[in-house]
Amino acid sequence: xxxxxxxxxxxxxxxxxxxxxxxxxxxxxxxxxxxxxxxxxxxxxxxxxxxxxxxxxxxxxxxxxxxxxxxxxxxxxxxxxxxxxxxxxxxxxxxxxxxxxxxxxxxxxxxxxxxxxxxxxxxxxxxxxxxxxxxxxxxxxxxxxxxxxxxxxxxxxxxxxxxxxxxxxxxxxxxxxxxxxxxxxxxxxxxxxxxxxxxxxxxxxxxxxx
Numbered sequence: 001x002x003x004x005x006x007x008x009x010x011x012x013x014x015x016x017x018x019x020x021x022x023x024x025x026x027x028x029x030x031x032x033x034x035x036x037x038x039x040x041x042x043x044x045x046x047x048x049x050x051x052x053x054x055x056x057x058x059x060x061x062x063x064x065x066x067x068x069x070x071x072x073x074x075x076x077x078x079x080x081x082x083x084x085x086x087x088x089x090x091x092x093x094x095x096x097x098x099x100x101x102x103x104x105x106x107x108x109x110x111x112x113x114x115x116x117x118x119x120x121x122x123x124x125x126x127x128x129x130x131x132x133x134x135x136x137x138x139x140x141x142x143x144x145x146x147x148x149x150x151x152x153x154x155x156x157x158x159x160x161x162x163x164x165x166x167x168x169x170x171x172x173x174x175x176x177x178x179x180x181x182x183x184x185x186x187x188x189x190x191x192x193x194x195x196x197x198x199x200x201x202x203x204x205x206x207x208x209x210x
Contacts, residue, residue: 031056033177115149116162117142120184121201159193161186179204 028180031037046056079168117123122142125131131138131146140145144154153162166186169175174180175190183204192200 006125010064033057067148115144115151116181117144117184119180119201120187120197120204122146123197124201166190 031040031046031051033047033056035046035051035056037045037056040046040051045051049056051057102171118141122145123140125134125142125144131142134166139148139197143149144151151162153160162185166182166189169178169182170189171206175186183192183200187193187200192203195203
């Protein structure tokens with residue numbers, strides 16, 4: 001009888017500990033999109049998203065809400081290192097890079113009103129050969145720089161917007177909530193005309209760490 005009581009008490013203690021840990025983790029302040037959430041995979045720790053590979057990724061509902069208004073804008077967390085880091089340095093995976101030859105970028109891509117980069121560092125990465133080295137990432141987040149398509153505003157010089165809805169998105173606070181996409185495509189509307197492309201890339205990388 002005493003042994004059964006000890007076993008019962010031990011089970012109750014373990015169950016209480018598990019529930020306590022779960023409760024504490026779920027009551028933590030939620031982490032903003034693209035924020036570091038290492039150790040909270042599987043818990044509701046990310047605001048309007050989920051913890052994937054140690055980073056908060058926007059959930060399906062939130063992604064759809066934003067996608068209804070603009071092209072896909074989800075970009076990986078940017079980290080400052082010597083001003084700009086290559087995309088392969090931003091997010092390490094267990095999959096080794098492919099050593100096979102990659103197709104050349106199209107010399108004259110077709111104009112597409114839905115052709116955008118998701119990050120102001122894309123042009124710099126493309127010049128460093130990342131369109132071939134990091135094909136999957138660049139083809140998804142840097143389509144314009146990798147010349148998969150061409151935006152009608154590509155020939156415009158100086159500070160300008162690439163999208164017609166920039167003023168609307170600024171009113172929705174996207175200049176802060178979506179710094180990377182807005183810095184690349186709504187530079188004039190967000191008031192970043194005082195920066196050249198290199199400074200804008202470095203600045204957004206720094207702000208995204210906050």
